[in-house]
Amino acid sequence: MEAIRLRDAAWVVLAGIVLMFVAPLVLNYYTLTLLVIYGLLALSLGLIWGFGGILCFGQAAFYGLGAYAYAVSAANIGESTVPMLIAIAVPFVFAFLLGAMMFYGRLTDVYMGVITLVVTLIFFRFMNTTAGPEYQIGQARLGGYNGMPGYQTLNVPGDPSAYIYDSSLYYVSFVILLLVYVLVRLLLASPFGRIAVAIRENENRVELMGYDARFRKSVLFAIGGGIAGLAGALYASWAEIVTPGLFSLGQSAEIIIWCIVGGLGTLVGPVLGAAVLGYLKFALGQQTAVDNVLIMGLILVVVVLVLPRGVVPSLMSAFAGTSRRNRPNAARRGRRGRGRTDG
Amino acid sequence: MDLAAVFTLEILYSIAVLVLISAGLAVVFGMMRVINLAHGEFMMMGGYATIIAVQAGINVYIAMLIVAPLVVGVIGLVVERLVIRFLYGRLVDTMLATWGLSLAFTGAAVMIFGNTTTGVSTPISGFTLGAYQINGYNFFIIVVSILLLVAAYAILRGTRLGLVARGTMQSADMAAALGYSPDRVYMSTFFVGSALAGLAGGVLAPLVGLVPTWGSAYIAKAFITVISGGASIVLGLLSSATVFGLVSQTFTFLSGPVIGEVALLVAAIVLLRLLPQGITGRFFKGRL
Numbered sequence: 001m002e003a004i005r006l007r008d009a010a011w012v013v014l015a016g017i018v019l020m021f022v023a024p025l026v027l028n029y030y031t032l033t034l035l036v037i038y039g040l041l042a043l044s045l046g047l048i049w050g051f052g053g054i055l056c057f058g059q060a061a062f063y064g065l066g067a068y069a070y071a072v073s074a075a076n077i078g079e080s081t082v083p084m085l086i087a088i089a090v091p092f093v094f095a096f097l098l099g100a101m102m103f104y105g106r107l108t109d110v111y112m113g114v115i116t117l118v119v120t121l122i123f124f125r126f127m128n129t130t131a132g133p134e135y136q137i138g139q140a141r142l143g144g145y146n147g148m149p150g151y152q153t154l155n156v157p158g159d160p161s162a163y164i165y166d167s168s169l170y171y172v173s174f175v176i177l178l179l180v181y182v183l184v185r186l187l188l189a190s191p192f193g194r195i196a197v198a199i200r201e202n203e204n205r206v207e208l209m210g211y212d213a214r215f216r217k218s219v220l221f222a223i224g225g226g227i228a229g230l231a232g233a234l235y236a237s238w239a240e241i242v243t244p245g246l247f248s249l250g251q252s253a254e255i256i257i258w259c260i261v262g263g264l265g266t267l268v269g270p271v272l273g274a275a276v277l278g279y280l281k282f283a284l285g286q287q288t289a290v291d292n293v294l295i296m297g298l299i300l301v302v303v304v305l306v307l308p309r310g311v312v313p314s315l316m317s318a319f320a321g322t323s324r325r326n327r328p329n330a331a332r333r334g335r336r337g338r339g340r341t342d343g
Numbered sequence: 344m345d346l347a348a349v350f351t352l353e354i355l356y357s358i359a360v361l362v363l364i365s366a367g368l369a370v371v372f373g374m375m376r377v378i379n380l381a382h383g384e385f386m387m388m389g390g391y392a393t394i395i396a397v398q399a400g401i402n403v404y405i406a407m408l409i410v411a412p413l414v415v416g417v418i419g420l421v422v423e424r425l426v427i428r429f430l431y432g433r434l435v436d437t438m439l440a441t442w443g444l445s446l447a448f449t450g451a452a453v454m455i456f457g458n459t460t461t462g463v464s465t466p467i468s469g470f471t472l473g474a475y476q477i478n479g480y481n482f483f484i485i486v487v488s489i490l491l492l493v494a495a496y497a498i499l500r501g502t503r504l505g506l507v508a509r510g511t512m513q514s515a516d517m518a519a520a521l522g523y524s525p526d527r528v529y530m531s532t533f534f535v536g537s538a539l540a541g542l543a544g545g546v547l548a549p550l551v552g553l554v555p556t557w558g559s560a561y562i563a564k565a566f567i568t569v570i571s572g573g574a575s576i577v578l579g580l581l582s583s584a585t586v587f588g589l590v591s592q593t594f595t596f597l598s599g600p601v602i603g604e605v606a607l608l609v610a611a612i613v614l615l616r617l618l619p620q621g622i623t624g625r626f627f628k629g630r631l
Contacts, residue, residue: 055435101616102616105616105617105619106619107615107616107619108619109434109435110378110434110435110438110570111570111615111619113435113438114566114567114570114611114615115611115612115615115616117563117566118563118567118608118611118612119612121563121608122605122608122609125601125604125605125608126601126605128601129601249559249562249563250559253442253446256439256442257443260439290450290454291450291451291453291454292450293446293447293449293450293453294446294447294449294450294451294453294454295450296443296446296450297442297443297444297445297446297447297448297449297450298443298447299443300439300440300442300443300446301426301440301443301444301447304430304436304439304440304443305426305429305430305440308436
């Protein structure tokens, strides 16, 4: 079973590599890079939600935290290698602590959703107030509502003057996305990943077998946070400014919409969902006839009502028929969590 | 002395606002276990309904206490029939669908009203208490909130309608077996919940400049208040609004509104960590 899934993953990577070279024929590098970053961000939530059953309404917190961690440390260090690592480590540790607090408190779906949402809001409110000169970390001024520009963007490791931007940033981001995808696939094929899925399916049973579900969930949550942080760092490098908007409610909503539309219980689904919806938003932004928020909202409603498992899993089961990939309702169960109202 | 009075009033006011903005959500959550994340947008629509009605020459009190709840209640009814009723029992899916609705309503409002600020003037003037200026409208909001809680308690406790509602709330199957259609009860509950959101929007509209994204400023607070309160409608709402109102107003008083808000959010996290079922999930269990 796992061997088969890893073989599928190899095909996905191959398709990804082809796509990496084909996509620039259609779109410019600047937009594509953002879509790839969105894909990485969606992957982080797709992992913890789709495979861990952890409903996080505030994945934007780790994304923003990664972006700010990168920006602050890059402004101080003037080179991008260490800041990249810091941008992964800070959200990772933060997510671990937050996750441990929630999971050891035995919080489930909605309550978990509220807490993660609240954490994002706290960051949003706090970052908006950091305009004054007293909010300065080393060389970096946080800048409040206006955000924080003027830090070192991504460069070739060891050579701060060799900036990675435009087409090279696109290729670097895409390769990072593929690498993370492979790593996550390997993680899910490992005993850790399989137990994570088992926890999603039935936490009590896993605990009765002697595994510490709370610790494992915290670790998985932290890994998701780290990946989101990496996406944030790439975003910081792409946008060349970080603003509190990274923590906004709208940003959190978008990540969830990508995952739902793409499909939970897969990794490709959220990534594709992010890329397609990200592009759609961009395209809708070009015209003024219809408000793009309206369209996004309607897409979310329709998908929840009509395709509760998301587009990719629905397509997969439609094509595969009753084949090996037909795992009944796995995605949906992950999404519904174990609320007492489930029935 | 004056300072103490002002401070007390401010705390009461901030509790009242929390009660007001969360009441509709609490009714729907308490009765149906549905979280309506479009609640803020329902408030926004209530606000616009009030302003349009006032501009059309209707008395401001009628506009916000009658027109706004009715308009939004009817919109809620349509939403329930088109979307919510397919998702009963699927808490997370309902949240996602209503989040989608909230985005859609925001987008629609932008298209209809544009991104400009509109408003009506406050119908009650301020007065001075010692050295302090007090906004008279705050009293009105406190009174409305108290009436709201009393009315909710009286209806749920004292009327046959309330009995049926409470019965359905405890066991929808049993209520159905006794001949009450849960579908109809849910439909009317959602109507009431939406109407309360409309009322909140209408009452708060004179205090703020209304923009299409106005609702998103309240949804998180309302959501937090309701979840922290737990399943009981009246007591849950009252207890969590009191806790959060006290915390946020105290910290606002000590060091400014942003810290006040952050304190509220931190208090919510601590509260939920300690009482994962909300306040009334632990204390006052099974009461209203």
